[in-house]
Amino acid sequence: MSTQGTSSINFSDQQGSSEIELVREVPIAISINDLNYAVIMVTDIDIEAFVVGFAFSEGLINTASEVLEIQLDQKSATEHLPEHLIANLALTNRAQQRSRDIMRRRKGNSGCGLCGIEAIEQAFPPLNKLIEHPSLSDQYWIAAKEAFVSHQEIGSVSGAIHGAMLLDKSGDFCYFAEDIGRHNALDKLIGKAMMEGHTLEGNHILMSSRCSTELILKAVRAKVSSLGHLASPSTLAVHQAKHYGLQLIHIPRKASPRRFTF
16 A cells, blocks of 8 residues: 555565555756756655755755745656656745855856866855754653654655654654655755744754765754764764764664764
């Protein structure tokens, strides 16, 4: 039986033919005020939250109120194209001007060496360092890890999907998001909170994936206090977290939380 975010697929093995639920992966083409911006592979659940969180992480918007309308269109598969989604964000005038500047800089990028300096500067945008907020105690991180699986609605059916959990300043559960891409899961989580008017500053996030640099930058932009992961971080992620004052925590399966403090 299919659930949202998965599809039933037939397979065969030594026992014969059977059916399994696999996580869905669907391309989504995102446009800003009818101008093409990006194509991303996503799991097609919580799509509005994803595009809002993605727009925020890209610096296109600062608040959910800067999104006037989200136009979503689902396209059926053709001979040459898979089933896909088209999302167009209508932004306020101020956000539209901001997005034009960002899109103009993106347009100059290419794979040639002459554009390397510009491209890498855009990959590491200048963000404000975080105001120090207390992180959670080991007890809260371990409790969040133990509760994590209970929120994985898609993961409990198909596996092979990333999860992201938002905890408030006191460590209480707020929101959960899932996606085949770890960056998308975080964008969905951020988008859910923004659309509900929930202030992210000083909150905490726990993710199932390893921690990469891109996740650090998304968390810093959202001004969360700490970012926890159930898998170990990369070296650059640790350096970036220390640079911005983000408290980075790895919660291993059988050991106490490891804090990469600044």
